Amino acid sequence: MAGIYVHIPFCKAKCRYCDFTSYPDKIGFSDAYMACVLKEMEFRSTDLKNVIFDTVYFGGGTPSVIDPKWIIGCMNQIRKCFCLKENPEVTIEINPGTLDREKYENYKRAGINRFSVGLQSALDAQLQELGRIHSANDFVNACAILKGKNFNADIMIGLKGQAFSDVCRSIDLACQCGAKHISMYALTPEEGTPMFSEEYLNGDLPDDDETAELYDRSRKYLADLGYIRYEVSNFSKPGFESRHNLNYWKRGEYIGFGVSASSFMCRRRFTNTPDLDEYIKCILSGYYPVIDNAEISDEEAKSEKIMLALRTVKGLSIDEYRSLFHSEFVIDYFDALKKNKDYLDFDGKNVRIKDQYLYVQNTIICDFMK
Numbered sequence: 001m002a003g004i005y006v007h008i009p010f011c012k013a014k015c016r017y018c019d020f021t022s023y024p025d026k027i028g029f030s031d032a033y034m035a036c037v038l039k040e041m042e043f044r045s046t047d048l049k050n051v052i053f054d055t056v057y058f059g060g061g062t063p064s065v066i067d068p069k070w071i072i073g074c075m076n077q078i079r080k081c082f083c084l085k086e087n088p089e090v091t092i093e094i095n096p097g098t099l100d101r102e103k104y105e106n107y108k109r110a111g112i113n114r115f116s117v118g119l120q121s122a123l124d125a126q127l128q129e130l131g132r133i134h135s136a137n138d139f140v141n142a143c144a145i146l147k148g149k150n151f152n153a154d155i156m157i158g159l160k161g162q163a164f165s166d167v168c169r170s171i172d173l174a175c176q177c178g179a180k181h182i183s184m185y186a187l188t189p190e191e192g193t194p195m196f197s198e199e200y201l202n203g204d205l206p207d208d209d210e211t212a213e214l215y216d217r218s219r220k221y222l223a224d225l226g227y228i229r230y231e232v233s234n235f236s237k238p239g240f241e242s243r244h245n246l247n248y249w250k251r252g253e254y255i256g257f258g259v260s261a262s263s264f265m266c267r268r269r270f271t272n273t274p275d276l277d278e279y280i281k282c283i284l285s286g287y288y289p290v291i292d293n294a295e296i297s298d299e300e301a302k303s304e305k306i307m308l309a310l311r312t313v314k315g316l317s318i319d320e321y322r323s324l325f326h327s328e329f330v331i332d333y334f335d336a337l338k339k340n341k342d343y344l345d346f347d348g349k350n351v352r353i354k355d356q357y358l359y360v361q362n363t364i365i366c367d368f369m370k
């Protein structure tokens with residue numbers, strides 16, 4: 001199975017920590033841009049006619065700021081150009097404060113059956129500090145529209161002055177509003193963003209150890225509320241794991257459309273230009289807007305497989321590794337296994353990072369990279 005990702009790079013304002021490809025001042029280009037996205041799908045249709053897609057994900061940016069007719073148009077184009085499995089998972093990212101009932105009805109018509117809502121924090125002061133456009137109350141209103149539906153809430157840890165009780169308030173709000181899935185990410189102010197130059201360099205944000213402790217207490221709190229961790233940053237009620245993201249962690253194939261979208265197809269990884277003008281120009285001239293395109297070697301494929309699998313609670317299946325690479329994991333990674341034996345659970349069939357070390361998996365995974 002494979003996934004489809006559609007990047008919609010428009011936002012109402014730029015958050016102070018964000019370095020995603022998102023434009024707060026170019027919403028006027030959204031009609032031209034979306035017409036190009038439909039065209040890009042058409043370009044790819046012949047090459048991908050034998051691929052069966054199981055999930056579609058509209059991410060951004062803020063997909064919910066554009067006219068919902070484009071979401072309907074994209075889904076029609078996807079059904080026309082590609083082979084979509086029965087009952088696909090179709091997700092759209094929503095910024096609270098940009099959803100209303102009419103939009104929701106249009107999303108339903110498009111076939112959207114999963115929503116991802118960026119709560120980030122239940123405290124308005126923290127939302128303002130992050131430069132978010134919404135309030136906690138906007139989140140409550142959005143959830144009232146999504147009542148009973150399959151939706152995720154994103155929350156952030158590692159915020160300035162954030163106590164464990166603050167994180168609990170965010171988790172409680174998401175839970176009370178009916179979120180079936182919670183993604184919990186640590187704030188990482190990226191270089192070049194306002195937050196990097198201010199709080200980060202002043203040391204006002206919690207350090208890695210403090211954030212790790214916050215994460216650990218929060219994951220236990222989530223577990224008490226019935227949200228089962230299945231990947232380092234992702235927790236869900238049973239049966240509500242994100243199929244789209246699971247495909248990434250299984251190293252499944254996916255195709256991305258739109259600016260900066262990346263793809264993994266036929267052993268190649270490729271990425272579209274992050275420049276909106278260049279993207280539109282390429283599509284209008286009949287070219288793929290790709291800037292990077294590389295074939296993945298066997299060694300890189302092994303590293304990717306291990307890195308992605310070890311982020312998940314299930315870990316890596318030794319049988320799957322053998323059948324994919326015709327090689328023995330224990331022999332290939334004998335030294336790394338020995339060095340990290342205290343951090344790993346290994347029963348001969350699966351290797352996984354022990355629960356208490358999953359958050360700090362990066363240092364462990366580095367030993368498996370060749």
Ligand code: SF4
Nearest residue numbers: 011014015018022061
């Ligand atoms: S809403 Fe998301 S994509 Fe847009 S500026 Fe904020 S963090 Fe970035």
